Amino acid sequence: MLQIGLTGGIGSGKTRVADLFAERGAALIDTDLLAHEITAPGGLAIPALLEAFGPGCLRADGAMDRNAMRELIFADPAAKARLEGITHPLIRQLTEARAATIAAAGNHPYLIYVVPLLVESGSWRERVDRVLVVDCSEATQIARVMARNGFTRGQVEAIMARQARRSERLACADDVIDNEGAPEALPAQVERLDQRYRSLATA
Numbered sequence: 586m587l588q589i590g591l592t593g594g595i596g597s598g599k600t601r602v603a604d605l606f607a608e609r610g611a612a613l614i615d616t617d618l619l620a621h622e623i624t625a626p627g628g629l630a631i632p633a634l635l636e637a638f639g640p641g642c643l644r645a646d647g648a649m650d651r652n653a654m655r656e657l658i659f660a661d662p663a664a665k666a667r668l669e670g671i672t673h674p675l676i677r678q679l680t681e682a683r684a685a686t687i688a689a690a691g692n693h694p695y696l697i698y699v700v701p702l703l704v705e706s707g708s709w710r711e712r713v714d715r716v717l718v719v720d721c722s723e724a725t726q727i728a729r730v731m732a733r734n735g736f737t738r739g740q741v742e743a744i745m746a747r748q749a750r751r752s753e754r755l756a757c758a759d760d761v762i763d764n765e766g767a768p769e770a771l772p773a774q775v776e777r778l779d780q781r782y783r784s785l786a787t788a
């Protein structure tokens with residue numbers, strides 16, 4: 586099955602673009618959703634998190650306390666490595682299981698993985714056939730995330746500083762969707778790529 590890795594910086598429009606591909610029939614696996622799923626109440630990561638970080642890492646409802654973990658990681662880089670040592674292998678296992686199910690069902694022309702940090706992770710680049718980057722200027726990313734999340738400019742810039750630069754992302758791209766303009770500019774770009782991916786999938 587043809588496998589596409591869809592990435593882009595925070596606020597670039599990955600979710601919007603992925604939804605448009607899904608409307609055209611692509612199978613989607615969103616690794617951010619899997620990360621939330623394994624840290625939800627009763628999620629696969631919860632027992633190991635409890636053992637590694639104690640009950641303080643959970644909210645009253647049993648989900649991982651994202652704010653508490655963010656603070657912990659900020660203060661202690663080793664904690665970040667421990668957290669990722671728990672979550673990353675589980676996300677990978679779930680991703681592979683879902684991809685196998687999708688391939689076996691055989692009712693999608695190709696599979697898109699939505700991976701925010703694809704360019705930053707060497708292994709992802711090797712696992713996909715093509716890298717699709719959703720691109721916009723850094724000023725536009727900042728404006729969109731400030732509006733969506735109510736963050737300050739400094740907060741958005743701090744997140745962006747931990748991600749690859751726009752030029753690094755574009756250097757890895759096989760395909761690019763330009764999302765600097767209005768959302769109405771997206772469907773035609775998605776349609777063109779959908780056609781290309783369908784023909785690559787049957788080649």
Ligand code: ATP
Binds near residue numbers: 594733
């Ligand atoms: P994240 O990495 O934070 O999950 P993302 O790359 O998935 O972000 P979206 O959530 O799709 O990005 O878009 C970010 C925000 O910008 C959303 O509020 C979305 O509605 C808005 N947005 C996306 N594309 C456009 C556009 N072309 N014009 C205006 N607003 C847009």
